[in-house]
Amino acid sequence: MAQKVLMKGNEAIGEAAIHAGCQCFFGYPITPQTEVAAYMSRRMPKVGRVFLQAESEVAAINMVYGAAGAGVRVMTSSSSPGISLKAEGISYIAGAELPCVILNIVRGGPGLGGIQPAQSDYFQATKGGGHGDYKLVVLAPSSVQEMVDFVQDAFDIADKYRTPVMIMGDGMLGQMMEPVEFKERPKKELPEKTWAANGLRGREKHNVINSLFLKPEELEAHNNKLQEKYREIEKNEVRYELYNCDEEMDLVIVSYGTLARICKNAIKMLKKEGINVGLIRPITLWPYPVEAFDKVVDKTKHGFISVEMSCGQMVEDVQLAVNGRKPVHFYGRSGGMVPTPAEIANKIKGIVGGAK
Template sequence: MGEKVLMKGNEAIGEAAIRANCKAFFGYPITPQTEVAAYMSRKMPKIGRVFLQAESEVAAINMVYGAAGTGVRCMTSSSSPGISLKSEGISYIAGAELPCVIINIVRGGPGLGSIQPAQSDYFQATKGGAHGDFKMPVFAPSSIQEMVDLIQDAFDVADTYRNPCMIMGDGMLGQMMEPVEFKERPKKELPEKTWAANSLGDRKEHNVINSLYLKPEDLEKHNFKLVDKYKEIEKNEVRYELYNCEGEKDLIIVAYGTTSRICKNVIKMAKEEGLNIGLIRPITLWPYPTEAFEKTIDHTKCGYISVEMSCGQMVEDVRLASNGRKPVYFYGRTGGMVPHPEDILNKIKEIVGGVK
């Protein structure tokens, strides 16, 4: 075990990215993630790396596009409305097949909404988030330690598949403090970046970084190539946790991020009242862990309940994964309100009592 240090979530993101060999950070301040940029502004210049506060979110993501094209590890961070502004650039990056990491510390919406925590960017992150046929892996940590670990994973996945990756946490994860350990990890074997626009790798030809295809047959061919890549990601990069899912269950909760931590307490409270409840915690929101439902579908009496800090976004993926075989219920708070354990438990008792 290494030494643990007490860090705010946003600052831990910055430190984890530095240790993952992020060479350039481009961002713009927005609550509740501004400390990511503030931390990088202090640390990156001291170690000979690039920190640049752009004039806007649009500028920041296009700077990421340029830096990623040279093959260096680069990152940006923002919160909800800022991610919306970056969406065009994210699509360009995906179309040009460039690796980068995007942090979204989600706040309440729509519009300016609030600076309180939310999970209402689920659709934006997992259903494209911008124009065109593209996807990006989305990691949803439930603790600051897991967020730190997933930063390294996100950079590795981005480099492996030449694709943008997102870490999506909520405002609570960004602002809270927890002990974290920065673990020494074995270096992963990654593909050589012979595609880059500089001299990385053994290049045989001039590289052009672009996402423009004027001939429709060429763009279709490119899109089918991307689809094949996304299928590989779906095959290799699904991550989830099954918590208390052994044997028969009265009901299984599906929750991610901070909400899943609350739900683990709900499961303990339910046990005291004679209810046997499990939890599926998606760690990748895309690719979605449908196999977790295959493993549990025959062991839940009353089906599943999606618990979210939104008006009901992930519940659609829960319904798709269960595919009509079991009922799917929903409980959510929104606008920056955090679900209370007692309220979740009351909803569970209402479902289980109603079915029984």
């Protein structure tokens, strides 16, 4: 068994990327993810790989485009306003069908907002963010260990489907320290990158990486191909956790990331008062785990409550998943305010009517 080490989330995710075979990292400093770039600036040259601090977030994502087009594993990281600046490049990468990993350590917004943790980039991550009909696979870890584990998963998913994958954490997850281990995993059988623009290599013609289709018939055919790929991802890559959902429940919380851990404490508090509450924790924010709702919808008396560090974003996907079968409630804090277990418990008591 690998020895556990105490690491800050931002630094752990950098080390995990190195273990996953990341050859290039391009980034730009922005709180609260700057330690990712700082860590990679020290470590990547020591292991013979490329670190480059770009002159801007726009430059960084286009460097990712270039390295991904050459067929190497590449990663970038940023925080909310920086991801907005990368959005055009992310759309190009998705359109060109290039694999890469993008890390967003979310801070409060809109605008410059603040540097405290938030989940208000949910729409940006799961509904596109940039222009055109594309999707990102979005993984939402709830611990530093999951951040580490999901990096390997993200690179593998990206290579398997030729698509960008986002890992979305928050300021708490990036800054907290927890013990982690870097597990050696068996290598997955992944498709060879015969499409990469990396020289002739025995081919008669050079590969060309492109997302421009001037004929509408060709662009529609390309979009149809992308949508077919997204349907395949929806079949194969959905991930979620069901917590305390085995028996009849008064209510089911839906929450992700670090906030799901806080919700688990609220569930324990409520249990002492005779109120039984379950939790659906989406791990893939896209593809969204609709099947989890089908498993518990008949077990909950008062329906569902989406608990978020936003003004209400994931609640729309909860409503779509529930599809009118039960009520859907919402509780959120914004601007970097983090709900406490007691606040969540009080909100739930107001819905279910106090102790049973």
